[in-house]
């Protein structure tokens with residue numbers, strides 16, 4: 347069956363290209379996140395024992411969960427079932443939430459639902475976040491989005507926005523007119539929290555203000571400084587092709603993760619503020635949590651490890667947790683609430 351008018355082979359090859367290219371260092375906007383300029387302040391007398399440190403907290407007033415989560419990546423293609431199963435299994439073990447990749451294919455091909463029924467059966471406890479792009483949301487009825495939520499039994503639905511990526515993609519759909527209205531309608535009628543995220547280009551303060559008061563539950567700033575979708579889509583075009591050259595012009599386009607996070611916190615919004623984009627260690631995550639993020643997401647480091655199998659991913663996620671716990675301990679914080687109350691960060 348056609349995928350929103352798209353050739354299924356093109357869809358498969360695009361998804362494979364995305365994973366392959368995302369792992370290349372030149373696709374990373376390393377250094378642009380602003381994380382290097384944030385420092386946590388060492389506490390030589392923490393006056394706590396390491397085993398008192400605990401990182402879990404409540405999400406949407408539900409049961410405690412890790413503040414680290416897997417950022418939305420992949421779904422609906424030949425290689426995605428095994429990868430998603432690997433990620434879901436380790437999330438279940440470590441009590442992380444998992445964002446799934448765009449569920450666009452499920453909108454026109456209900457056989458794609460099988461991916462999630464299989465994974466849900468194997469991992470009944472994982473908190474999943476569904477995912478759809480704003481360009482698709484505008485053209486989709488709320489009841490169809492509800493079906494995406496139901497097949498996953500998702501805790502929340504993520505709507506991603508990616509204007510730069512849609513411009514750089516030969517088969518892209520840069521049609522965003524009516525996006526905010528569609529988002530507000532979804533947030534007010536879905537019956538589950540709606541989370542808005544960028545995909546690595548961040549949000550400005552002005553946009554973050556427009557997202558306030560429309561019913562969204564959280565905004566994940568997903569700022570510049572990690573995986574860059576302008577670069578990845580450009581990398582899919584041949585050297586010398588127009589889009590390849592245009593992508594080069596926009597290789598540093600975006601608002602850094604730290605700058606976006608500060609802008610979001612300044613809004614004093616009715617939504618929770620989450621952060622992602624260029625998070626490469628538990629210490630990076632600790633910095634964003636200390637500044638005020640409620641949850642911190644990682645994409646590229648997770649898929650890189652997941653491709654090595656469940657054990658490799660478990661090792662990587664265990665390392666991220668340990669780094670986060672050490673950052674809490676060495677700032678004298680027993681939990682995330684204390685980390686935030688103590689204001690243990692400064693700009694270098």
Ligand SMILES: Cc1cc2nc3c(=O)[nH]c(=O)nc-3n(C[C@H](O)[C@H](O)[C@H](O)COP(=O)(O)O)c2cc1C
Nearest residue numbers: 368417418419447448506545572573623624645646
């Ligand atoms: C292979 C891959 C596929 C992705 N697919 C999606 C997607 O379908 N939906 C989405 O919202 N974000 C998607 N993203 C973006 C990530 O969720 C994240 O916002 C971005 O990669 C920045 O995080 P990072 O620097 O930790 O990679 C994808 C990222 C990667 C690496």
